[in-house]
Amino acid sequence: MRRRGLSGLLPCWALLSAASACLPSAPGPGHCASAGGWGPGSCRGPPLSSGSRPAALPVDPVQENYVRQVRDCIFSVAYPTPFKSRVLLVAISKVVLEEILDLDVSVTETDDFLQLVSGGKVGFGFVPLAHRYGGHQFGSWAGQLGDGRAHMIGVYTNRYGERWELQLKGSGKTPYSRDGDGRAVLRSSVREFLCSEAMHYLGIPTSRAASLVVSDDDVWRDQFYNGNVKKERGAVVLRVAKSWFRIGSLEILAHSGELDLQRSLLDFIIQEHFPSISMNDSNRYLDFFSRVVSETANLIALWMSVGFAHGVCNTDNFSLLSITIDYGPFGFMESYDPDFVPNTSDDERRYKIGNQANVGLFNLDKLLQALKPLLDSRQKQLAFQIVEGYSSHYYLRFTELFKAKLGFLGEGEDDHYLIAFLLRLMEDTKADFTMTFRQLSEITQDQLKELHIPKEYWALQDLAKHKFFSDWVTMYLLRLRRNKGDSDSRRRKRMTSINPRYVLRNWMAESAIRKAEMNDFSGVHLLQQVLQHPFQRQSVAEKAGYALHPPTWAKDLKVSCSS
Ligand code: AMP
Ligand code: MG
Numbered sequence: 001m002r003r004r005g006l007s008g009l010l011p012c013w014a015l016l017s018a019a020s021a022c023l024p025s026a027p028g029p030g031h032c033a034s035a036g037g038w039g040p041g042s043c044r045g046p047p048l049s050s051g052s053r054p055a056a057l058p059v060d061p062v063q064e065n066y067v068r069q070v071r072d073c074i075f076s077v078a079y080p081t082p083f084k085s086r087v088l089l090v091a092i093s094k095v096v097l098e099e100i101l102d103l104d105v106s107v108t109e110t111d112d113f114l115q116l117v118s119g120g121k122v123g124f125g126f127v128p129l130a131h132r133y134g135g136h137q138f139g140s141w142a143g144q145l146g147d148g149r150a151h152m153i154g155v156y157t158n159r160y161g162e163r164w165e166l167q168l169k170g171s172g173k174t175p176y177s178r179d180g181d182g183r184a185v186l187r188s189s190v191r192e193f194l195c196s197e198a199m200h201y202l203g204i205p206t207s208r209a210a211s212l213v214v215s216d217d218d219v220w221r222d223q224f225y226n227g228n229v230k231k232e233r234g235a236v237v238l239r240v241a242k243s244w245f246r247i248g249s250l251e252i253l254a255h256s257g258e259l260d261l262q263r264s265l266l267d268f269i270i271q272e273h274f275p276s277i278s279m280n281d282s283n284r285y286l287d288f289f290s291r292v293v294s295e296t297a298n299l300i301a302l303w304m305s306v307g308f309a310h311g312v313c314n315t316d317n318f319s320l321l322s323i324t325i326d327y328g329p330f331g332f333m334e335s336y337d338p339d340f341v342p343n344t345s346d347d348e349r350r351y352k353i354g355n356q357a358n359v360g361l362f363n364l365d366k367l368l369q370a371l372k373p374l375l376d377s378r379q380k381q382l383a384f385q386i387v388e389g390y391s392s393h394y395y396l397r398f399t400e401l402f403k404a405k406l407g408f409l410g411e412g413e414d415d416h417y418l419i420a421f422l423l424r425l426m427e428d429t430k431a432d433f434t435m436t437f438r439q440l441s442e443i444t445q446d447q448l449k450e451l452h453i454p455k456e457y458w459a460l461q462d463l464a465k466h467k468f469f470s471d472w473v474t475m476y477l478l479r480l481r482r483n484k485g486d487s488d489s490r491r492r493k494r495m496t497s498i499n500p501r502y503v504l505r506n507w508m509a510e511s512a513i514r515k516a517e518m519n520d521f522s523g524v525h526l527l528q529q530v531l532q533h534p535f536q537r538q539s540v541a542e543k544a545g546y547a548l549h550p551p552t553w554a555k556d557l558k559v560s561c562s563s
Contacts, residue, residue: 057073057074057075057261057264058073058074058261059073059074059075059129061073062076063076063077065079065175067176069144070132070144070146070175071258072258072261073132073261074131074249074265075129075130075131075132076132076146076174076175076176077127077129078129078147078151078173078174078175079128079151080119080120080128080153080168081119082119082172083118083216083217084215085215085216085217086216087114087120087213088215089108089117089211089213090214090516090521090524091193091211091521091528092108092210092211092212093193093208093528095532096208096209097210100158100162100240101158101164101166102158102159114213116153117210117211117213117236117238118213118236119151119168119171119236126153128151128153129152130148130151130152130174130176131146131147131150131152131244132144132249133145133147133246133249133251133252133316134146134252134255134316135314135315135317136248136251136315136362137314138348139362142314144176145248146174146176147167148173148176148180148182149173149174149180149181149182149184150167150168150170150171150174150244151168151172151174152165152166152244153166153167163272164240164241164242165240167238167239168236168238168239169237169239170185170234170235170236170237171236181219183217183219183234184219184236184237184563185219185232185233185234186214186233186234186235186513186517187517187563188328188562189214189236189237190235190509190512190513190516190524191327191330191513191559192209192237192327193209193212193237193524194209194509194512194528194531195327195330195509196239196327197209197531197532198503198504198531199324201531201534202306202500202503202534203302204299204303204308205299205322205323205324206324207241207244207319207324207325208240208241209239209240212235212524213236215233215235215236217233218232218233218234219231219233219234220232222562223560224560224562233517241323242273242323243272244325245265245269245320245321246315246318246319246320247363247364247366247367247370248316249320250262250265250320250367251315251369254370254372254373255370262370262373263374266285266288266371266374267279267284269288273320273321274288283379285375285379286382286383289367289383290386292320292322292364292367293364293386293389293393296318296363297357297397298322298393299322299323299324300356300360301394301401303324303356304353304357304401305398305401305405306503307332307336307340307434307503308324308332308333308503309330309332309333309340309351309352310330310351311328311329311330311351311559312328312329312343312351313350313359313360313363315366318363328343329342329343329345329559329563330559331506332503332506333353334432334550335430335431335433336423336426336427336430336431336436337353337430338354338427339353340352340353340354341353343559343560344558344560345561357391357394357398360390360394361387364387368387399419402419403415404494404498406479406495407441407480407491407492407494407495409484409486412479414475418475421468421475422436422472422476425469425472428466429463431459431460431462432458432459432549434499434501435458435547436463437495438459438496438501439457439458439460440499441492441495441499442457442492444488444492445477445480448473448476451469451470496535497535498535500534501535501537501541501546502531502534502538502541503531504527505546505550506554506557507550507557509527510557511523512524526544530544530546
């Protein structure tokens with residue numbers, strides 16, 4: 001497989017021509033790849049013709065870039081605003097560029113690349129778009145939101161036939177910017193860049209990040225909403241996902257009574273992303289809903305399995321493909337605490353980690369409300385049953401994941417109890433969530449049996465302070481003995497391959513950001529490298545203290561919605 005430079009790739013990104021006023025539809029890979037492979041000139045066909053052409057989705061006929069209420073369309077044409085000052089490419093994800101975008105990493109050395117990923121240059125025959133969506137924010141309907149600082153700059157079908165949407169975040173104002181400046185600052189961009197990639201390597205469905213650039217343009221932010229406005233620098237992440245459609249993408253159409261358009265959007269999403277659902281099936285919206293319900297339950301169970309709190313679980317931040325999107329004030333829980341809230345702006349603690357599953361249900365209920373006008377009465381009834389099944393789906397998946405985290409094979413009648421018991425011990429002792437599971441994966445059964453916890457297993461030492469620790473250990477060892485065909489080394493191997501040693505703790509991101517703000521990006525690069533292999537012990541990571549007790553200065557760290 002010959003990888004291409006930017007000039008070879010770009011003509012193959014089938015993007016909307018403004019004149020055609022319909023949704024971008026990427027040609028299949030066969031369409032772009034000539035027999036001789038990829039290269040300039042190999043994509044000659046009409047960019048919008050494709051075998052499975054989705055229903056046309058309209059684009060806002062108004063093309064001026066000013067803030068407004070938009071109707072009867074899914075996208076508005078919006079061009080990125082170039083930075084005024086110099087821009088610097090801070091980081092790239094080689095894997096995303098090579099494996100998703102079929103690019104040779106050498107393109108990142110070109111000025112064309114820098115211009116493209118910073119929003120400095122458009123052209124290439126493509127019309128960038130901002131998506132119109134709404135959403136429930138912190139429980140209330142917020143009306144029109146939309147891509148207020150994001151631009152879709154391409155849709156690319158790669159050599160595996162996967163369709164990826166490329167989006168710049170922080171690239172300037174759009175019709176959906178409301179009071180915002182259309183920008184993103186360096187600290188939040190570093191967090192999104194690092195965390196989306198880290199989540200992927202943890203095995204959690206997520207958008208990906210291809211590049212991060214920083215400018216010298218001033219962006220003013222009141223980070224903690226306390227009147228302390230500070231000058232920061234504008235940055236842009238090029239992020240990619242198979243789709244950026246959210247629950248809010250459908251909600252806005254239902255709220256404004258644009259039902260034909262809602263049908264078109266749903267059909268497009270089903271056709272592109274749910275190939276097992278037949279377009280001729282009159283129950284296809286129900287099937288779609290059922291998938292979103294089960295996959296959302298799955299996603300939140302996965303978040304819980306690594307102690308991830310998204311921070312802003314509004315319906316506009318919940319993907320219809322059930323991937324993690326829109327990284328803001330997220331956090332990985334350190335001491336186990338179901339009340340952990342990463343976002344200091346979340347006064348009601350609505351999005352605390354222990355409430356994520358409930359909030360998922362709230363969001364799915366909002367999706368159901370949006371779909372209702374498109375369902376007949378029998379389908380509505382079935383949809384209610386589907387949503388009622390969410391809790392058991394979530395609970396099943398959560399249990400499966402936590403059983404695996406504890407190394408259990410097969411079924412044990414006390415498995416639920418053992419999981420709940422352990423979580424209770426962790427809560428009481430404030431044991432570190434990530435390292436408790438990791439150290440249980442590393443310690444031998446013999447060491448556990450003797451209740452001899454070596455010093456390196458600091459999280460287990462914390463846990464062992466609990467008066468019921470030995471009771472739990474006794475039950476746990478008995479249960480492990482019931483694993484059929486297992487050995488202790490097999491168990492440890494299995495558990496260390498799913499219980500990460502490194503997650504993006506707030507203090508780790510913060511250290512990298514503090515350096516980055518002084519133009520030293522070594523911390524970003526180090527974390528990027530380490531978090532690609534979260535399950536492997538790495539000497540650089542050990543040296544940096546990434547598997548140790550968080551430093552005391554990290555206790556007061558806060559993140560907010562300001563980004
Ligand atoms: P978020 O909290 O990042 O998910 O954003 C919620 C909504 O606010 C979305 O419609 C964003 O596009 C918009 N938004 C957030 N920050 C800005 C900004 N600096 N400028 C314009 N729109 C923004
Ligand atoms: Mg958002």
